[in-house]
Amino acid sequence: MDDGKIKFIADVMLGRTARWLRLFGYDTIYNPDVEDFDILFTALIEGRILLTRDVQLARTGGSVTYLVRANNLWKQLQEITNHFSILPEISLQICPVCNGKISPAEKVKIQDSVPRYTYLTHQKFWRCEKCGKIYWKGSHLQLAREDIISHILKRDSDNEN
Numbered sequence: 001m002d003d004g005k006i007k008f009i010a011d012v013m014l015g016r017t018a019r020w021l022r023l024f025g026y027d028t029i030y031n032p033d034v035e036d037f038d039i040l041f042t043a044l045i046e047g048r049i050l051l052t053r054d055v056q057l058a059r060t061g062g063s064v065t066y067l068v069r070a071n072n073l074w075k076q077l078q079e080i081t082n083h084f085s086i087l088p089e090i091s092l093q094i095c096p097v098c099n100g101k102i103s104p105a106e107k108v109k110i111q112d113s114v115p116r117y118t119y120l121t122h123q124k125f126w127r128c129e130k131c132g133k134i135y136w137k138g139s140h141l142q143l144a145r146e147d148i149i150s151h152i153l154k155r156d157s158d159n160e161n
């Protein structure tokens with residue numbers, strides 16, 4: 001079960017960042033309704049890194065926490081992928097919506113769940129085992145890829161802070 005990959009839990013301020021980490025294939029819990037103490041508790045129990053913008057929480061949590069310094073989404077993703085050596089690539093392993101596992105789905109079985117045009121023009125589909133959402137390498141993922149390239153991977157040639 002455990003593939004040895006780092007697992008995260010994100011604090012209330014890092015919702016969008018959490019979705020992107022899932023897109024990169026990293027199990028990342030995010031629940032904005034949970035108290036700081038419970039987030040930290042889950043991090044400890046489940047062996048997750050707590051990503052937080054809260055200096056106090058980072059201090060309390062010590063070594064299981066990582067204090068995210070950047071303010072905006074793209075800078076945060078640059079910071080986190082750098083720090084944890086994460087490849088910022090869409091992996092279709094973790095559902096960005098619910099953090100469930102995504103696995104390949106048989107095409108015939110998802111026929112009624114995707115638009116007809118999509119069904120006819122794509123061969124490979126994936127389904128979230130938890131929420132049932134269906135994925136294919138279509139326009140959404142293409143746009144996400146473009147975001148990654150323009151916002152995250154530009155860091156080598158981008159020296160502004």
Ligand SMILES: [Zn+2]
Nearest residue numbers: 095098128131
């Ligand atoms: Zn899902």
